[in-house]
Amino acid sequence: MRCLSERSTEFNQDLYVCFIDYEKAFDRVMWRKLIEIVHNIGVHWRDGRLIATLYMSQTAAARLNYELTEPNEVRRGVRQGCLISTTLFNVYAEATMKEALDDLKEGICVGVELIQSVRYADDQAMTAYTEKGLHKILDETNRVLKNYGVEINIKRQKS
Numbered sequence: 384m385r386c387l388s389e390r391s392t393e394f395n396q397d398l399y400v401c402f403i404d405y406e407k408a409f410d411r412v413m414w415r416k417l418i419e420i421v422h423n424i425g426v427h428w429r430d431g432r433l434i435a436t437l438y439m440s441q442t443a444a445a446r447l448n449y450e451l452t453e454p455n456e457v458r459r460g461v462r463q464g465c466l467i468s469t470t471l472f473n474v475y476a477e478a479t480m481k482e483a484l485d486d487l488k489e490g491i492c493v494g495v496e497l498i499q500s501v502r503y504a505d506d507q508a509m510t511a512y513t514e515k516g517l518h519k520i521l522d523e524t525n526r527v528l529k530n531y532g533v534e535i536n537i538k539r540q541k542s
Contacts (some may be wrong), residue, residue, distance in 0.1 A: 391491070398491065399517040403507045403524075405476075406536040409468065410460040412475050413532040414438050417461075420478045421471075434471065459532060475531070476502065483527035489516035500524075 391398035405411070414435075421431045438461070442454035461468035461475075480500060484490075489511050490499035499520055501508045509524065511517035525535060 396491075397512055399511045399514055401509045401517055401521060403509060403521075404536040405507075405528075406534040408476075408533065409463050409472055411531075411533045412461050412472060413459050416531055417471060417475050420474055423478075424474065434467070437467075476507075479527050479531045479533065480507075480524070483524045484520065487520060487523060489513075489519050 388398055388400075417438075418431060418435050421434055422428075426434075441457040443457050444451045444454045446452075461471050480502065484499045487499065488497070490497045491510050491512055492498070498510055500510065509517060509520045511520055528535065
């Protein structure tokens, strides 16, 4: 982000940035959507089936007063600490951003590249030259994220 802000200052260009935090990001991954994404990006069907088998039909029980509850079906989320979960989450997050931002012409230009967001794991910064442009990006991102079962943590969002 520092390079982008320095470049904007160098060219006397306004820069608007909104830092976004996903609410319980790893817990919100919808499996059916994830499997669809994995298939669409060309993952071999055997690997896709392995991923589906890893996540589908999971159950979990809670311990209350030293007693286990009846197992309940787990329907979404990737396992934190699992080696493949971070990659699966990144694939999921990249699909959301691709869908949200591909048709938007908002963002900042660096050479011939349009930079609309800077992402690292479940942290993200959206960028634009204008406040209106940033609002367009955020509105479209929020719309798509809801379709993917992901919510923005408003309490931790900073502009």
